[in-house]
Amino acid sequence: xxxxxxxxxxxxxxxxxxxxxxxxxxxxxxxxxxxxxxxxxxxxxxxxxxxxxxxxxxxxxxxxxxxxxxxxxxxxxxxxxxxxxxxxxxxxxxxxxxxxxxxxxxxxxxxxxxxxxxxxxxxxxxxxxxxxxxxxxxxxxxxxxxxxxxxxxxxxxxxxxxxxxxxxxxxxxxxxxxxxxxxxxxxxxxxxxxxxxxxxxxxxxxxxxxxxxxxxxxxxxxxxxxxxxxxxxxxxxxxx
Amino acid sequence: xxxxxxxxxxxxxxxxxxxxxxxxxxxxxxxxxxxxxxxxxxxxxxxxxxxxxxxxxxxxxxxxxxxxxxxxxxxxxxxxxxxxxxxxxxxxxxxxxxxxxxxxxxxxxxxx
Numbered sequence: 001x002x003x004x005x006x007x008x009x010x011x012x013x014x015x016x017x018x019x020x021x022x023x024x025x026x027x028x029x030x031x032x033x034x035x036x037x038x039x040x041x042x043x044x045x046x047x048x049x050x051x052x053x054x055x056x057x058x059x060x061x062x063x064x065x066x067x068x069x070x071x072x073x074x075x076x077x078x079x080x081x082x083x084x085x086x087x088x089x090x091x092x093x094x095x096x097x098x099x100x101x102x103x104x105x106x107x108x109x110x111x112x113x114x115x116x117x118x119x120x121x122x123x124x125x126x127x128x129x130x131x132x133x134x135x136x137x138x139x140x141x142x143x144x145x146x147x148x149x150x151x152x153x154x155x156x157x158x159x160x161x162x163x164x165x166x167x168x169x170x171x172x173x174x175x176x177x178x179x180x181x182x183x184x185x186x187x188x189x190x191x192x193x194x195x196x197x198x199x200x201x202x203x204x205x206x207x208x209x210x211x212x213x214x215x216x217x218x219x220x221x222x223x224x225x226x227x228x229x230x231x232x233x234x235x236x237x238x239x240x
Numbered sequence: 241x242x243x244x245x246x247x248x249x250x251x252x253x254x255x256x257x258x259x260x261x262x263x264x265x266x267x268x269x270x271x272x273x274x275x276x277x278x279x280x281x282x283x284x285x286x287x288x289x290x291x292x293x294x295x296x297x298x299x300x301x302x303x304x305x306x307x308x309x310x311x312x313x314x315x316x317x318x319x320x321x322x323x324x325x326x327x328x329x330x331x332x333x334x335x336x337x338x339x340x341x342x343x344x345x346x347x348x349x350x351x352x
Contacts (some may be wrong), residue, residue: 093301204289205249205317205320207248207249207250208250211247224320224325227321228321228322
């Protein structure tokens with residue numbers, strides 16, 4: 001194969017399907033998303049995939065690239081192509097819709113199950129809450145809020161493969177940011193939602209999510225924090 | 241193809257599982273042999289002399305490494321889950337691995 005071409009094998013179909021191979025011209029600073037877009041626009045318009053921002057903000061373009069979940073818009077071909085070969089699959093642990101598109105409904109429903117939405121008790125007539133950026137709890141919360149919901153951690157997590165009801169690293173990380181948000185009033189209701197085998201106590205601390213998070217977040221650290229808060233609440237008799 | 245499992249904390253997880261299973265399998269044998277000392281002392285003596293062979297010492301060294309790996313790996317997990325998060329998780333894996341190998345070496349050198 002010429003050095004000027006990349007050999008790209010892409011999963012075509014849903015749960016049943018097969019790989020189809022394309023030859024794509026190699027360009028300088030080319031991302032994996034550039035390669036997929038080239039194939040869809042120049043070689044095969046029937047190829048389905050997702051993207052929006054192209055700059056690592058929206059979290060919609062994650063795929064399995066040569067076996068690992070990655071955000072494709074910020075993944076350079078030169079870093080991941082092994083011998084000029086790219087193999088692209090949809091994300092693991094989510095139902096396949098078509099080609100590189102997966103159904104992320106369960107993934108996002110789990111954010112809701114983990115009480116991942118903010119609930120305050122102030123109205124627009126109340127004064128703004130003053131929280132210093134140096135406040136320890138605010139720092140913990142800030143460390144996790146940059147999640148873009150790409151699903152790379154979820155697709156990597158072994159616990160989800162063993163227990164499909166497990167909430168997963170992204171939803172638990174979200175819950176941990178809210179546990180540390182002083183303005184939020186969900187409190188024990190959230191802790192009850194994220195405790196148990198389907199929640200933080202199911203995590204085996206393998207840290208695959210930490211390895212694969214494109215934003216370098218630390219879901220295992222967040223889950224460890226939830227474990228500590230759960231145990232504290234149980235010892236205080238607030239949670240049974 | 242890259243393997244998503246090829247990182248230190250996953251290997252530590254596998255080691256913890258395997259050593260746990262090996263120790264669970266060893267414990268009944270251990271208790272049975274200790275029981276021999278009470279029930280049949282000559283059988284116990286026979287077993288002890290049999291266990292003094294180099295092959296058995298080598299296998300025992302493996303057992304000591306597994307025991308040490310399970311102990312240090314367990315302490316590592318407790319620290320990970322009950323203390324504030326440390327960013328040097330890979331170093332903790334390396335430390336528990338190093339301690340286990342040293343424990344095995346000390347045992348083996350004393351045994352030979």
